[in-house]
């Protein structure tokens with residue numbers, strides 16, 4: 001298009017075109033070609049601007065993806081560390097339980113395991129201030145008297161939840 005405009009301009013400048021009608025047509029065409037070129041340049045400019053904006057957006061999104069991935073990596077590492085810690089604690093507690101269980105009479109251990117299974121994982125509870133810490137119920141006066149009278153090695157149980165009650169100095173007996 002630019003070549004055509006140049007050619008038209010050369011023809012006009014050469015003086016080869018003498019007819020006023022042809023001259024007028026040639027000038028019109030030159031003006032029209034210049035306008036079209038201007039329009040096309042605007043389109044090219046707009047496309048370039050849009051490409052630039054798109055590239056900026058891609059860079060921004062890539063950065064955000066990187067940041068989110070960093071957070072995921074961080075959380076994963078913390079989770080793995082927590083798992084490792086829990087595994088370690090589980091191993092320690094399991095070993096401790098084995099030692100304690102070894103010192104408990106077999107029938108008492110059997111009762112404890114049965115209660116633990118029935119009572120959501122807690123087979124024995126502390127008797128604190130006349131209250132069973134397993135079911136949070138305060139024991140009746142008669143039951144407290146019985147417990148008070150029981151020998152220290154007698155296994156006493158909560159009349160409400162049936163858990164084994166552990167007596168301490170704070171039991172309120």
Ligand SMILES: [Zn+2]
Nearest residue numbers: 132135158161
């Ligand atoms: Zn209870």
